[in-house]
Amino acid sequence: MKRNFNFHIDKRTKIFTALTIILFLSGAVLLFFLYTGGFLSAWFTSLVLAITALMVLSVPRKVVVLDNTLEIQCISDISEIEIADIASVKVIDKRQLRWSIPLFAALGFFGYYGKFLNLREFDIISIYASEWNNFVEITDVYDSRTYISCREAEELIAAIEQAQKTIAHQIEQDNKSNKESLTMHSYWE
Numbered sequence: 001m002k003r004n005f006n007f008h009i010d011k012r013t014k015i016f017t018a019l020t021i022i023l024f025l026s027g028a029v030l031l032f033f034l035y036t037g038g039f040l041s042a043w044f045t046s047l048v049l050a051i052t053a054l055m056v057l058s059v060p061r062k063v064v065v066l067d068n069t070l071e072i073q074c075i076s077d078i079s080e081i082e083i084a085d086i087a088s089v090k091v092i093d094k095r096q097l098r099w100s101i102p103l104f105a106a107l108g109f110f111g112y113y114g115k116f117l118n119l120r121e122f123d124i125i126s127i128y129a130s131e132w133n134n135f136v137e138i139t140d141v142y143d144s145r146t147y148i149s150c151r152e153a154e155e156l157i158a159a160i161e162q163a164q165k166t167i168a169h170q171i172e173q174d175n176k177s178n179k180e181s182l183t184m185h186s187y188w189e
Contacts, residue, residue: 003159005063005150007130009111016108024048052109059110060128063148065159067166070138072128072148074113079128083163085140091153092137100125111149 009017028048031041057076064071070086072079097116103124105114111130118125129135129149136153138146138160150156 002067003065003155005065005152005156005159007060007062007111007128007149008151010131010133013108013111013131017110020109024052055106055109058106058113060113060130063128063150063156065156065163067163070160070163072146074128079126079146081138081140081146083160084167085142086138086160086164087141088137088139089157089160090137091157092135092147094133094135096120097127097132097135097147100127 028041028045031044035041058074060072060074062073064073065083068083070081070083072081097118099119100116101119103115103117105116105127106112111128112132113128114126116125116127117123123145126144126146127148129147131149134149134151134153136148136150136156138148140146148156
């Protein structure tokens with residue numbers, strides 16, 4: 001089973017992305033004219049280009065539910081969560097993430113993604129969102145929480161639950177076959 005859920009960029013994210021690009025470009029141009037191409041303007045431009053490249057490479061593209069894993073695919077990275085390790089999946093309201101501040105994250109530049117500090121529970125969380133809305137909270141057995149923005153939230157939850165049922169059924173079948181083989185083995189001894 002393979003299900004794809006694409007991230008959709010909303011109007012607010014597009015505006016923040018445009019403002020960030022304009023801010024970076026105007027800062028580089030301003031420093032270039034103030035210091036006439038000196039060390040400071042070259043350093044700032046190189047730093048802005050490096051940060052922008054890192055941010056662009058980390059933009060989330062889609063969520064893929066496979067048989068055994070949930071993949072969050074970014075442009076250059078894939079974050080995986082084992083389906084068997086998922087303890088709970090639920091839709092949450094964006095107000096619950098109001099107290100989250102970025103630690104190593106992007107805010108509005110093609111989305112909201114990275115590591116955030118949740119001040120309400122004083123916990124580090126991962127967010128992969130292209131819009132600050134339609135959040136799905138995924139909690140694993142290690143109490144690590146990941147938040148994904150998905151317009152098809154109910155379908156994502158249903159796909160994860162279906163994958164969990166399939167894994168549970170396979171484990172049950174494996175346990176039955178192991179018990180039968182142990183019974184046959186003890187019978188012949």
